[in-house]
Structure formats: C-alpha cells, structure tokens
Amino acid sequence: MDDPSRSPYLYLASQSPRRRQLLEQIGVRHELLLPGDEEDAEALEVTRPGEPPARYVQRVTLAKLQAACERHRQRGLPEAPVLCADTTVALGRDILGKPADAEDACRTLGRLSGQEHRVLTAVALAWGPGLQQRRLLLSRSRVRFMPLTDTQITAYVRGGQPMGKAGAYAIQSEAAAWIEAIQGSYSGIMGLPLYETAELLRGIGWRL
DSSP states (O other): OOOGGGOSOEEEOOOOHHHHHHHHHTTOOEEEOOOOTTOOGGGGGOOOTTOOHHHHHHHHHHHHHHHHHHHHHHHTOOOOOEEEEEEEEEETTEEEOSOSSHHHHHHHHHHHTTOEEEEEEEEEEEESGGGOEEEEEEEEEEEEEOOOOHHHHHHHHHTTTTTTSGGGOOTTSGGGGGEEEEESOHHHHHTOOHHHHHHHHHHTTOOO
C-alpha cells in the first residue's frame, strides 16, 4: 500500500489493554501484532550499565518495533502501519522497571514514596513498503507521590497491581490516590501518549 493513510487500521505491537483503550479513545482501528511463543520479548527490555533512562526507552521501543515488523513479514500479513510503545519510570538516573516479585515491588514503591519521578514513554511508527520508514517521539512527564506507609505499600502490592508495570504502579489504579502532582501527559503515564501518537499518525496523512 503506497498510501498508509488509506489503511483502515494499524497494527499495535503491544499486549497492554491500556494502549488498546487509548487508541480506541481517539478512534484508531487496530489489530494486535503480538510476539509468538518462540520470541523472547522480555529480553528486549534488558538495561545496559550506565544507560540514561531516555536513551533506554527509545532504544527498547525501536527494538520492539523492529521485532514487530519482522513478525509482520514472517506472518505474511496485509500491509498496514505498525505502532509500538514502551514506558519506563526513572528516579534520577535509575531505571525502575517491572518488579520481579512482590518484594521488589515493595522496594520500588518505597523508593518512590514522597519523591518526584519521571515517566518516559516512547512511541514509534513504521509504515510504507516493507515498513522501512520509521519515526519515534518521546513523551516526558513528572509525577510526585505523597509519603507512603509500609501498610499502604503492602496492601497495594498484595492486590497484585504492581506486577507487569514499570515503577510497580499504574496511574489508573488505586495508586492514583497517592499522586500529589503531575506535569506532562496523563495518557503518556498510562503507556501511550495520545498527542505524540496522533502526531505520528497525522504525519502519514491519517485522519483523526
């Protein structure tokens, strides 16, 4: 398809139901393009020593996009743009990824207690013949947590909500009651910055 704006849908290379919800919010039809059992998707998120958080999240997003484009080719799917995103939480230069277990989640939330941290979400789009054209945008936000008690942290972790979430929390969960202030993009903190996503799509002529 020479004109990507004529595609009736795009492929979303993400397992996050929140990203699906956000795309639906702005009326973007999409199909999922998820890793197969033979792919080690988690390996793409491994951090490198000394890597700044912004560089990390952009590198990971582009790696996920490349993997999705290869997946698209191998499966012989109809041509359509491919969208991918990744989110990381940073406290200073420290990257706070998805917790390994409940103890790790408690430790992460303890570090965020009473502090301001950054939420960085990169979103990338591939389009055109062979999906060779690529563009990435980065959303930067700041979130300040109130001081948390051990009881609050333990109860939240016991509910299972931190697992699979960068920084061990989701802004649309009960953790919203801990947030004193936000600067930036609420949708970016959720995992898909809608302004940047719309900019990518408008850039290829998509009507929103």
